[in-house]
Amino acid sequence: MGENWQQGNLIEIEITDLSSNGDGVGRFNNRVVFVPDTVTGDRAIVRLTRVKSKYARGKVQRLLKPSTYRIRPRCIVADKCGGCQWQHIDYEYQREVKRQQVIQALQRIGGFTDIEVKPILYNDDALNYRNKSNYPLARSTTGQVQAGYYRQGSHQLVNLNQCPVQDARLHPLLAEIKQDIQQRGWSIYTEKRHQGKLRHLSLRIGRRTGEILLTLVTTNWQLEGIEEQAKTWLQNYPQLVGVCLNQNQAKTNVIFGQETRTIAGKGYVREIFAGIELHILAETFFQVNTEAAELLLTKIEDILDLQGGELIVDAYCGVGTFTLPLARKVKQVIGIELQPSSIEQAQCNADINHINNVTFIAGAVEKSLQKLEVKPDVILLDPPRKGCDRAVIDTLLNLKPSRIVYVSCKPATLARDLRLLCQSASYQVSLVQPVDFFPQTTHVECLVLLQQ
Ligand SMILES: C[S@@+](CC[C@H](N)C(=O)[O-])C[C@H]1O[C@@H](n2cnc3c(N)ncnc32)[C@H](O)[C@@H]1O
Numbered sequence: 001m002g003e004n005w006q007q008g009n010l011i012e013i014e015i016t017d018l019s020s021n022g023d024g025v026g027r028f029n030n031r032v033v034f035v036p037d038t039v040t041g042d043r044a045i046v047r048l049t050r051v052k053s054k055y056a057r058g059k060v061q062r063l064l065k066p067s068t069y070r071i072r073p074r075c076i077v078a079d080k081c082g083g084c085q086w087q088h089i090d091y092e093y094q095r096e097v098k099r100q101q102v103i104q105a106l107q108r109i110g111g112f113t114d115i116e117v118k119p120i121l122y123n124d125d126a127l128n129y130r131n132k133s134n135y136p137l138a139r140s141t142t143g144q145v146q147a148g149y150y151r152q153g154s155h156q157l158v159n160l161n162q163c164p165v166q167d168a169r170l171h172p173l174l175a176e177i178k179q180d181i182q183q184r185g186w187s188i189y190t191e192k193r194h195q196g197k198l199r200h201l202s203l204r205i206g207r208r209t210g211e212i213l214l215t216l217v218t219t220n221w222q223l224e225g226i227e228e229q230a231k232t233w234l235q236n237y238p239q240l241v242g243v244c245l246n247q248n249q250a251k252t253n254v255i256f257g258q259e260t261r262t263i264a265g266k267g268y269v270r271e272i273f274a275g276i277e278l279h280i281l282a283e284t285f286f287q288v289n290t291e292a293a294e295l296l297l298t299k300i301e302d303i304l305d306l307q308g309g310e311l312i313v314d315a316y317c318g319v320g321t322f323t324l325p326l327a328r329k330v331k332q333v334i335g336i337e338l339q340p341s342s343i344e345q346a347q348c349n350a351d352i353n354h355i356n357n358v359t360f361i362a363g364a365v366e367k368s369l370q371k372l373e374v375k376p377d378v379i380l381l382d383p384p385r386k387g388c389d390r391a392v393i394d395t396l397l398n399l400k401p402s403r404i405v406y407v408s409c410k411p412a413t414l415a416r417d418l419r420l421l422c423q424s425a426s427y428q429v430s431l432v433q434p435v436d437f438f439p440q441t442t443h444v445e446c447l448v449l450l451q452q
Contacts, residue, residue, distance in 0.1 A: 005048070014026055018442075042066060083441075098120055134200050135201045137200060197220045205239075209271065215282035231264050244262050315381050318346070327357050381406045393421060
């Protein structure tokens with residue numbers, strides 16, 4: 001098979017690496033080929049599907065020699081569904097690759113050449129871990145209501161009746177609720193025409209309480225018979241504690257709109273996190289892997305070796321997931337969060353647990369941190385994937401807390417921010433601890449301790 005660098009052609013390659021978005025990487029005459037659904041050590045005939053001068057994307061035509069890291073996926077639609085990328089890869093190897101991804105980001109983007117990255121922390125159950133699923137809804141060509149995840153890089157739905165990474169207690173609901181929606185004749189939203197009502201079916205479970213919350217995201221509150229149906233669902237599923245509607249009329253990929261109404265039962269689930277009772281609403285951010293988030297929190301507490309007199313700022317605090325357990329160990333915690341509903345919920349969670357040494361500030365960290373009138377001993381950062389705004393980094397360098405704990409869900413932005421924080425020797429990285437929050441996917445969470 002000579003070189004023929006053109007779309008549609010077949011080439012034979014060995015996969016030698018995995019890219020940060022999870023594709024296998026091989027080389028063909030000094031050019032790079034990205035091949036989804038492969039793993040290091042696979043040898044395959046690959047059809048080139050998109051060709052550029054230096055690199056191409058391909059699709060496995062025939063697997064000649066499977067890698068020793070290859071396993072049989074637990075999910076029957078693993079090769080179609082874009083929810084997980086690595087169901088076909090042995091879990092131990094997934095963890096090692098994630099650790100390497102952190103190392104590479106720190107080296108290439110952060111410029112940290114000799115930094116130790118600890119082995120990744122993980123839970124034993126690499127399946128059945130998700131406490132939340134937001135399924136887009138669609139109709140099949142034969143008119144059947146479908147719910148599932150999109151194929152990778154598309155908006156083509158892969159219909160699911162269960163998903164092995166989701167808490168198995170949610171499985172009985174999915175197929176039956178789809179059927180009920182079908183029988184009610186409620187219209188399903190279509191993105192292309194921006195028409196129809198139901199957009200998403202959202203299920204959330206408190207891992208420790210077993211409480212389930214069902215939310216339908218709709219463009220229109222008027223769903224004939226919704227009250228009656230909601231009551232029937234509550235009767236049919238004893239663990240279901242509430243049925244909500246959320247209205248989203250926008251042309252957007254964002255799942256939830258601004259307003260949620262509780263139709264039957266209550267509008268939240270209770271979760272027990274690190275001994276704290278949290279109430280979590282349909283649309284508020286909460287870590288999807290309760291147990292792994294607890295591992296992370298325990299690690300934070302260990303490395304900080306808290307003495308009881310500290311003042312901690314929990315920037316990007318969400319519903320108080322870390323704020324409240326930490327408050328039990330220190331003098332005071334100040335939580336900062338942009339989402340008004342999350343901050344309201346964080347305060348409510350503090351009240352439920354009779355925790356009084358917390359203050360919650362509703363607002364952007366970039367503004368609120370500047371206005372702080374106290375000097376914190378520790379600042380905990382847990383920003384979204386885009387990392388911290390430059391203004392946050394500048395304020396941190398002015399405030400100079402003796403320790404910063406940075407929790408990140410994206411190694412590239414973590415490395416960028418660490419570089420800025422460590423410039424001119426302001427801070428030094430003293431621990432890098434990845435944690436696997438998202439087994440079977442390429443995502444990796446990482447905890448970093450910075451000290452002056
Ligand atoms: C990765 S989550 C972490 C939440 C929390 N630490 C937890 O573990 O549940 C990031 C949070 O930051 C919030 N957020 C995003 N941008 C923000 C900003 N500029 N200022 C304050 N909070 C922000 C989001 O609403 C979200 O709750």
